[in-house]
Amino acid sequence: MKALWLHVRNSPVRWTLPVFVVLDLAVLFLRSRTWIGVWPETGAAAQLPAYLMGILVAGAAAWAAGAPSRHRLGEQVSASRFPPAVSEGHRLASTIIVLVTPYLTGQIVAFVITARTFPPGVHLFLGYAGLGLFVMLMAVALGWACGLLLDGQVFPALTAVMGFFLLAAALGRTGSIVLTGPPESTVDPIALTLRLGLVTALMLALIWLPATDRDRPSGRKALVAAVAALPLVATVVGTRPVVDREQPGTNVICLDGASKICIWPEHEKYLPQLQELNARISLLPATFVPPPLINEAGITKTRHIGPDGKEYISYGGGPPIFYIFDGSPWSYADDIGNAINKSTFGFNDDQNCDWQELSQSDQERIWAVDKWMETYLVGDGAPDYQTDASNEMQVAWSKGREIASRARVDQFRWAEQEVRDVRARYCQPGR
Known part of the structure; x- marks a missing residue:
């Protein structure tokens, strides 16, 4: 342990620790603060800095790995009373401690802030924390491999930086x-455990590579590193770290009113805003027909068999759904408003209504009602x-939003008239 602490104190990248702490906290708080009070959102926000820092961490790890070669300490390493693998392990472990500590600091800060209210779902936070830890370890492993296998003062670090940047870009394009x-989502514990195990195995393989003769990296070293990295690469490319959660059943929070609105218990933070919204639904004129039940996405799903014979899960056939994006009331108000208007106009009532003949002018009136x-x-x-x-849609939206700034009685009079007039054109009387 003393030897490890000595390596930490003398690590060539120890100066990066305060810099990376500031960077991690800056990304955590400056990007958004809506994650506070919701465990899964807290976990996702706290792991996101790992992808940005990972680019720099890879370069720093490569710089640390190549330190003996830069300082021509090969003979000293060979003459050490410790076996080469032990010395290599101390150097790699100290580098991990220095470079991963800023990420863990951000995790602790995020945890403490949300733990003040301690909402349900802390296990979801832990899954995202583990996912970010894997990203950091993967960056260290990539940088360490570049530092061991490549020659040059700066070239290994630049290669590691570009390598992780390209890897992150590829993961971004695939939605990973x-x-x-x-x-409604959670980190797959099996996929996460497999990734952490494989990146650990890769780093162990790097430790056991010959720790001497760094000025002439052998093809055998590269081959061993490539073989050790192949399962990790295949796992990262071929598996999804985040999967859908099981339906919560009765473990939901519901608000009664003109519409019954149900949300995941992890989103209890948004209950006051949703209560106010539900109260506004109750004040709508009788012309409007709110759906009896509106669920947050993921609470209920429908299983069906596709043309290919495989089972699929979708929201079709169930009650309307809404999403809460970054705590924005506009996200769920849009979804819930669309559900009310869809039920009011009867867009799914093909037996009594013919919306295929909808004119452009009436479509614009419906757009205005939507945004109102x-x-x-x-x-x-x-x-x-x-x-x-489109310009036509935005003009209609602007009109609807302008109506919403008027006195409530005037708003309701306009909305009722628009609904009755448009529906009378395309639906049978009595609908």
Whole structure:
């Protein structure tokens, strides 16, 4: 242990520790703070800095691995009373401690902040924490391999930086980088355990590579490293770290009202806002027909057999759903408003309504009602999102939002008239 501590104190990358701590906390707090109070969102936010820091960590690990070669200490290493693998293990372990500590610091800070209210779902946080730890260890392993196998003062570090950058870009294109932590998803413990085991095996293989003669890296070293890395690469490429959770059954939180709104227990933080929204639904004119039940995504799913004979799971056939993105009331108000308007207009009532003949002018009126409903359910304010919708759609949306700024009695009079007029054109009387 004394030898390990000595390596930590003299690590060539020890100066990066405070820099990486600041970087981790900056990404955690400056990107968004809506994760506070929700365990899965806290876990996803706290592991995200690993991908940014991983680029720099890979370069720092390569720099640390190549230190004996740069300082021409091969003979001293050979003459050490410790076996080469033990010395290599001390150097690698000290590098891991220095480079992973900033990430763990961010995890602790995020945990403490959300633990003040300690909502349900702390196990989801732990899964994301483990996923970020794997990313950091993978960056260290990549950098260490580059430092051992490549010649040059700076070339190994640059190769490691570019290598991890390209790896992260590839993972981003395949959707493997976790950006948010919705409660309907969880880190697969089997996939995570397999990844952590394989990256550990890779680092053990790097430790047992010959620790001397660094000025002439052999093909055997590269071959051993490649063979050890192959299972890890195959696992990262071929498996999904995040999977859908099982349906919660009765373990949900529901709000009664004109519509029964149910959410995951991990999202109890949003109950006050949803209660206010549900109260606004109850005030809508009788012309509007809210669905009896609206669920947060993932609470109920429908299993069906596809044309290929495989079983698929979807939300079709069940009650309407809504999402909560980054705590934004506009995200769930849009989904819930669309569900109310869909039920009110009868868009699924093909027996009594013919929406195939919908004119462009009436479509624009429906768009206006949609955005009026969204803004009304939120309460007030401007949308917190941007869109590239067509000019016609945005003009209609602007009209609906302008209506929402008027007196409530005027809003309801306009909305009722629009619904009755448009529905009368395409639905049979009495619908």
